[in-house]
Amino acid sequence: MISFVSYIWILITALVAATCAFSLLQPFWIIHPDGIHSFGVYVYCKGGDFGDVNGQLTKQMCSFYGGHLSVVNIPSGAWQATFLLFSTGCAILLASLVMGMATMFLTIRWLQKLSNTMTYLQTSAVLILTSALLTYPLGMNSPFFHYYCGPRAEVYNAGQCSMGWSYMLAMMGTALSIFCPILWNLRDFKSEQDDYPFNL
Known part of the structure; x- marks a missing residue:
């Protein structure tokens, strides 16, 4: 029987994986004061004045x-x-989410073998x-960043630019991911208590 903690683990792990993937795809990790220029990890x-697919001009590409x-x-x-x-x-x-959901259909023997692996896997993801989040601000000292955000920009100082909502979302998702390995280890706490009751 699947415990309540297991459902919470699935929900949080899915939420964290979706949040990480979504924030990675966004170009709003750093935002220029003009509100038009913005920079992500691999997209900006x-x-x-750019023409779109309908032939209309747009101010941002x-x-x-x-x-x-x-x-x-x-x-x-x-x-x-x-x-x-x-x-x-x-x-x-994402892989740990798929593996964790698959364990719900495995026998006890396979579940015990996979349990420690899952803990290490999720801890390493955290x-x-x-x-990654601590490394990103190190790039604020690059010539590319100085060109857009001013010469005063340096490591952990965005100059005239500011941190965007994508970076904040990535931070929130990472903070939430700390609970994933903890909940994984607590998922069978109730069932273990039922299996080994304390008799007075």
Whole structure:
């Protein structure tokens, strides 16, 4: 029988994985004061007069750095590391969600073998996501960032730019991910108590 904690674990893990993936796709990790230019991990938005598919002019266009998705086109080594770390952390969380849901249909013997692996897997995802978020501001010292956000921009100082909602969302998702390995270890607490009752 699936415990209530298991349902909570599924909900939180799914929420964290979705939040990580969504924030990674957004170009609003750093926002320029003009509200038009913004920068994500691997995609950015710039201002200008651009024609859309309907032939109408738009003031903003978003695209990959360098025109196509490639890690080498990301303008900062720190941002390249952030992209690799954060996408890896998201992938691990998603894989742990699939594996965790699959364990609900496994026998006790296989469940015990997988249990420790799941704990290590989710703990490593938390550490990888945290390291990605700490690495991202290191790219604020790059020439690309200085061009848009001013010469006073430096490591952990966005200059005239500000941290965007995508970065804040990534931080919230990472903070929430801390509960995933904890809940995984507590998911069978009630059933263990039922299996080994304390008799007075």
